[in-house]
Amino acid sequence: MINARKVLIYESGVQEVKKDEMFWAGKGLESGKYFLGMIHSNRVFEITDFIDAGPNAVRTPASYSPDNKYAEQRKAELQKQKPDLRLLGEYHLHPWNGPTQPSSGDFCQLREIKNGIRPWYIIMLVNAEGELKFWDIDGKEEKLTEVPHQVLKLPENAKEELLSRISQIVQSEALAKKSVAIVGLGSGGSVISRYLGVTGIGRLVLIDNEELELPNLIRHEGTIEDIGKPKTEICKRSIESHNPFTVVETQVIDVLKEQEKLEEILDTCDLIIGATGSAKVNNLINKISLDLNKPTVYGGVFEKASGGYVLAVQPNKTACFNCAFELASKSYAVDENVSRNYGIPIEELHAQQGLYVDISLVALMVAKVGLAMLQEPDFIEKYNFLLYKNPFSIQKAKIERRQDCASCNFEGWVKATEEKLLKEPEKPKARAGFFSRLWRR
Amino acid sequence: MEWYLTRAGAKRLQLEAEQMQSDEGSRRFSLYHDTETGDLMWRGPVSVHGHLHQDVRLIYDENHPYEKMTIYVRKPELMKHTIHIHPDGSCCVMRDEEWSPQWTPYTVYLTVLRFLTDYYEGRLE
Numbered sequence A: 001m002i003n004a005r006k007v008l009i010y011e012s013g014v015q016e017v018k019k020d021e022m023f024w025a026g027k028g029l030e031s032g033k034y035f036l037g038m039i040h041s042n043r044v045f046e047i048t049d050f051i052d053a054g055p056n057a058v059r060t061p062a063s064y065s066p067d068n069k070y071a072e073q074r075k076a077e078l079q080k081q082k083p084d085l086r087l088l089g090e091y092h093l094h095p096w097n098g099p100t101q102p103s104s105g106d107f108c109q110l111r112e113i114k115n116g117i118r119p120w121y122i123i124m125l126v127n128a129e130g131e132l133k134f135w136d137i138d139g140k141e142e143k144l145t146e147v148p149h150q151v152l153k154l155p156e157n158a159k160e161e162l163l164s165r166i167s168q169i170v171q172s173e174a175l176a177k178k179s180v181a182i183v184g185l186g187s188g189g190s191v192i193s194r195y196l197g198v199t200g201i202g203r204l205v206l207i208d209n210e211e212l213e214l215p216n217l218i219r220h221e222g223t224i225e226d227i228g229k230p231k232t233e234i235c236k237r238s239i240e241s242h243n244p245f246t247v248v249e250t251q252v253i254d255v256l257k258e259q260e261k262l263e264e265i266l267d268t269c270d271l272i273i274g275a276t277g278s279a280k281v282n283n284l285i286n287k288i289s290l291d292l293n294k295p296t297v298y299g300g301v302f303e304k305a306s307g308g309y310v311l312a313v314q315p316n317k318t319a320c321f322n323c324a325f326e327l328a329s330k331s332y333a334v335d336e337n338v339s340r341n342y343g344i345p346i347e348e349l350h351a352q353q354g355l356y357v358d359i360s361l362v363a364l365m366v367a368k369v370g371l372a373m374l375q376e377p378d379f380i381e382k383y384n385f386l387l388y389k390n391p392f393s394i395q396k397a398k399i400e401r402r403q404d405c406a407s408c409n410f411e412g413w414v415k416a417t418e419e420k421l422l423k424e425p426e427k428p429k430a431r432a433g434f435f436s437r438l439w440r441r
Numbered sequence B: 001m002e003w004y005l006t007r008a009g010a011k012r013l014q015l016e017a018e019q020m021q022s023d024e025g026s027r028r029f030s031l032y033h034d035t036e037t038g039d040l041m042w043r044g045p046v047s048v049h050g051h052l053h054q055d056v057r058l059i060y061d062e063n064h065p066y067e068k069m070t071i072y073v074r075k076p077e078l079m080k081h082t083i084h085i086h087p088d089g090s091c092c093v094m095r096d097e098e099w100s101p102q103w104t105p106y107t108v109y110l111t112v113l114r115f116l117t118d119y120y121e122g123r124l125e
Helices: A011-027 A068-081 A104-115 A158-162 A172-176 A187-196 A214-219 A231-242 A259-267 A279-292 A336-342 A356-375 A377-381 A410-422 A434-440 B007-021 B105-120
Strands: A006-010 A031-039 A044-051 A086-094 A122-127 A132-138 A143-147 A149-152 A179-183 A203-207 A247-251 A271-274 A296-301 A307-313 A385-389 A393-397 B030-033 B040-048 B051-059 B070-074
Touching: A006 A011, A011 A031, A011 A044, A011 A086, A011 A122, A011 A149, A031 A068, A044 A068, A044 A086, A104 A122, A104 A132, A132 A149, A172 A356, A179 A187, A179 A259, A187 A203, A187 A231, A187 A271, A187 A296, A187 A356, A203 A231, A203 A259, A214 A356, A231 A247, A259 A279, A271 A279, A271 A356, A279 A296, A296 A356, A307 A356, A356 A377, A356 A385, A410 B007, B007 B105, B040 B105, B051 B105, B070 B105
Parallel strands: A006 A044, A006 A149, A086 A122, A179 A203, A179 A271, A203 A247, A271 A296
Antiparallel strands: A031 A044, A031 A086, A122 A132, A132 A143, A296 A307, A307 A385, A385 A393, B030 B040, B040 B051, B051 B070
8 A cells, every 4th residue: 555644735626625515515415526646756645636526426415426437538638638647536525514534434445445456545525614634544554544734825736846946956856755854843953854844855754842932932943923832843834834745744752751662753764863962862863873774963052052063974884973972962952851960940941042043053054964964975984073163164074983882883892891801990080180089088 | 671681781781790890999889680670780888088878879771871870879868958969869970961872880880989079078069
């Protein structure tokens, strides 16, 4: 089965369906239409055409059968004009108020079609109130799932025109098949998501568990109206309002508490962006990225956004987060746990300083490196670390893998630890003068 | 599966035990498995500035070495007059941001020594 991730329907199509709904629901009869369109490589279904029920359609208060002979003829005519067009599914009108849930008959019919000649088939249900929903069957669990949809107030076939000013400089077809996960949607993550969302990447998975608060307003994509809303939803809306052809999925999870779920999500992606700036979260992402062999980009800003870093990792080939820990762990994260561990009261947490423009500069570098990792990852042979210093200084560096990295070079860590054990115990590098003071006493 | 039951985890635990054995102070710690809580920990005495704590616990996180160890200083417990001692009695001897998988119980033990010195010299906030 081919499952739709998202359905795009043009405003003109919605009007056509609503017209049909008003007419037949008023008579208390079921109705329907076939819909046609394109399936994009990121499994976005774009509905462009409808086929009427036909002159010999049969409508009753509890059932509807289209005129299939008429539909076949009409489909052939449309496909002559647009060869890429395919029959995507059908819409049913249920002429009663209430939820737009498919009936058991709808489910059985859909399953039969999906298991047969059209494994991509979906259905759209409209109720008497004009509410419309799209449904698909989850191939694994054989259950109905709602497919998110977006209504486009754009001219038809908008994708080509929308991407026309970047299509010569990005590998559109390749990017459309890629999935990117962004962990953390704070000041940096929201900018990263916004900019990666308009590059033609097929699917973005946004992961965060916080809501927008007042102090976030001047450093986030969200607006005054968004206070109290999940950051994931705000960023999703921002991306979809610029590029509806990218699938944006949201996951409101505490990544430190739901690690298995995080691993499952990241396993479905081609690139991971660690945008929390938290070394604790980055250590966890590092472990998962090494286990799953997923390229990862980490980014963070230093105190008062006086600078920041970007680290690109090709797992088990280049330095991992732990190899670069001394360089990359000094960024600060605006999160409650960190404040607690630092002993900073929550009020002071909000006083953490950093201009949006400075944070955004580093975030844009993360987005740019992320895009490069998807298209031309060979740059990582030359440099994998960018250091930004305010104002206007960027240094590129190649961080080598640690020979004794406990994360990505366990054998090396074992060897180094064994060697240390064989030697005389070395004096620990504690605070200057501490051990001498201790021994004197 | 517990981290120390994997092949790499078992090797790591063995090396960490050897590290603990390599130092006169940490040698007095023993590996202990709390069957009630499932916690794996190092337990032993620490003495700083003549203050003896008979039961210092360095408890592994289930995600070791990717998350930091939890520290308890007991017998006697420390006074909770500093923000570095949490309400449950665990001690904040390092920030989350300082932990990396390079840390071992031995390096944590050294940090506990530093922490207790700061505590008894009145340098903790």
